[in-house]
Amino acid sequence: MARVVMKFGGTSVADLDRIRNAAQRVKREVESGNEVAVVVSAMAGVTNQLVDYVQSAGSLYDLREYDTVVSSGEQVTSGLLSIVLQDMGINARSWLGWQGPIITNDAHGSARIERIEVDDIIRRFGEGQVAVFAGFQGVGPDGRISTLGRGGSDTSAVAIAAALKADRCDIYTDVDGIYTTDPRIVAKARKMDKITYEEMLELASQGAKVLQTRSVEMAMKHGVRVQVLSSFEDKPGTLVVDEDEIVEQAIVSGIAYNRDEAKVTLRSVRDTPGVAASIFGPLMAAAINVDMIVQNISADKKTTDMTFTVAKADLNRAISVLEDKSNGLTYDSLDSDPSVAKISVIGVGMRSHAGVAQKMFSALADKGINIEVISTSEIKISVLVAEEYTELALRSLHTAYGLDSED
């Protein structure tokens, strides 16, 4: 007997037929004698619709009310799947975030899970009951419902698997595994049998939405065995594993893109000690995360241009923070550009191989794609390019690093 967590994403529960299909998979696990906890997302498109409602209802909306609204999609699917399972003769019960409870911190809209109480769930496993959790939600210290950030049902699943000490955490989705890059954009993307936690963490944080970044962090920390697989086809997916489980390590194993950032340039900022602090301090105070940063020295050596990226959703707030000159920041002009994409190549093999960056730069140059900003870390190189080149850049880099599938 094994204890398994099965997570079904939005497209896997998009309508009642798909919910029945998910239920069949749950039934199979139950019939093979396993203890099963299920985590469901909202039906495809529902969360987007709810977010739109919130944004249209009021521009400076209260995040507690945002959570009340956007968490509702998962409530529906957890109830529906429980009904369908019961209809098939399976003892199933839905669980909302406050019922586990799944306790989070107070960061409404992007809360972190702090603790999950599973004693009751485990007792019910003993009675043969399946637990069907509404993903994406928990309860904050204020006793109000909280949500875990977009894509957060992955994190619910991994956190529940860790709390239950589950043998497996299977993430069922609309692709049959983790690919070298988004298979919906690059037809030659190749499915991987295994990927390391570290690489998946980097891919996710650079934009590969197949797993939420925090879910990978949590899996890595608690050693949860995560598999990403198709809810429509019966075949093995991709396992996320420790580095020592991978025999042959590619130099570059994956490429991610992120179109959710915007570029900001401050021209002719006075080049004195403390200038970076005077720009990024107020942004940080306004809870605006800054990602890539470049500082150029201008010809007169007295001023500098500073370019950086922020989330597109934060761009307007960032501009108003920077236009407030009361914090002593002086510059000539502020330019912003939301039409950019960050392309990142990732691979643990980069630690021991030179020339990876050069290959990236020349592959992009060959296609006439201008690089606007570059940033690197131990296992990743990211470049910022004009958004219109996203697909071309992904395809040419995929070929340049020898990642294209043969068929």
Ligand code: ADP
């Ligand atoms: P779910 O609703 O099941 O959570 P998501 O849409 O969040 O599904 O994630 C699955 C999607 O992730 C795929 O449809 C695919 O377009 C995208 N994706 C991005 N990068 C990758 C990658 N490297 N491998 C697989 N899928 C990827």
Ligand code: ASP
């Ligand atoms: N329904 C939520 C979203 O669309 C959570 C999830 O699907 O993981 O972001």
Ligand code: MG
């Ligand atoms: Mg998802």
